[in-house]
Amino acid sequence: MSAAAGRPAAPGDTPLLELRDIGKDFGSVIALDGISTSVRAGQVTCVLGDNGAGKSTLIKVLSGVHRPTRGQLFLDGAPVDFDAPREALDAGIATVYQDLAMIPLMSIWRNFFLGSEPTTGWGPFRRFDRATAKDVTRRELAAMGIDIRDPDQPVGTLSGGERQSVAIARAVHFGARVLILDEPTSALGVKQAAVVLRYIAQARDQGLGVVFITHNPHHAHPVGDRFLLLNRGRSMGDFAKAEVTREQLTDMMAGGDELSRLAEELGRPGAP
């Protein structure tokens, strides 16, 4: 069902990232099989699935933690293999994990540049360029439409949605072209989730390809351009927005068949 598979893409139409028949085994366990979809610049590809559907494995394949057992990844139309997360990162694929890799007691600007601090000065006087760090942090957050009162405040005082947006802004600043978001809205209330969805739209409008992983079709549908549905490691379909309604997504996510079977089973106690 992958749009670009099998035929040469028109210039400017090449997806940033494309998956063709990706599969991943752990020993004899098939964690993923036959996954195809594409991520385009300025679009959001949503990966929907329940717990255990293979979302985490798919993230790890895309971010270079695991090598796929079958199938091929294409970056800008050329086949790529990532042997380490660093390689994926260098290729511009940034992953924002659920725990965000932020230190609550440290200020926003210190967190923003953690591990990649800009320096100034020479020899023993080489030091953390605090002015630049604060300045860039404020500018990058403002570009995302994030209004931070004070970049000196500890990250721990931010709300969950604000933390997500800082993590997204950080990934964008450090050169991400493809942004993978692992369940960014799952731990949030309705209002906070709306804030994060707005930032996802912001990142999309800046020309990034976004992979939005979620189990909530109500969050996915408004912002998504493409929907990949996973169930037990297999693709239940890869749809463009025009091909699917929110009701259909919800229905497939809830597992219409499974639910009716479950209803039957629960209705007949003592069945084998």
Added chain:
Amino acid sequence: MANWLDVASILGIMAVAVALLMIGGHFDLSAGVMTGTTALTVGIVAVELQQNIWVAIAAALVLALGVGAFNGWLVTRTGLPSFIITLGTFLMLQGLNLGLTKAFTGTVQVRGLADAPGYHSAELVLASTVEVFGQPFRIAVLWWLLVTALAAWVLLRTRFGNWVFATGGDEVASRNVGVPARRTTIVLFMTTATAAWLVGSITAVRLTSVQANTGTGQELIYIVAAVIGGCLLTGGYGSAVGAALGALIFGMTQQGIVYLNWDADWFYFFLGAMLLLAVLTNRLVRRYAEAAPR
């Protein structure tokens, strides 16, 4: 005034280094006995092996850096709590201090540093007294200010300082974004060892004789001073200047009780009360920072 500043300075040099380590998420119980080990090394190499005192001081530095690196390496390698690892090195060093001092001198102290070659220049640098506004000050006070300023600068103005906060705050998260957490931890242990070397050298040169039990029991006082100065026991938060102030408060209390003609036996009661007060305040700070709405 010179008196309590002197108490505070020796303690302060250690408290500042211990504070850096605590911000980085670790303890060093061997820090107290390390001051004894380095002081004894200076004494034994200078007097018993009849070397220039500067050679002795350099040898003590090499030893200190070795022990610090060993502590750090073992902690990062095993992932065991630094509390238990450094308790091990603490006891080992305590045994070595006594055993080697007796083996070299036949007594429990090293004597006669004043006659070692190079003593006068060492005294000038480490143990002289300068007069400011008619008040005599030990030069250790200057070292204390220097160490505090350097530590504060490193902590707040360098990449390494950022890594110290991050490693103590959340080691896994900081490693995920590329912070060399292992290296940071090892360097921090080597820093406390270096501070212990400075204090050990000052003590040895000033007193010209060193007891085998020098420094034992001081390690907890350093931690108390760092906590009074605002360091969290859980790591990730604190300041070098705070630890220096903690040491100052300690020195003022210790000497103040004497001047007030109070019974000095009560000193530890006040110390404990201050510690509890500091810990409770720190807890509020952490809550404010971490219990934000999600």
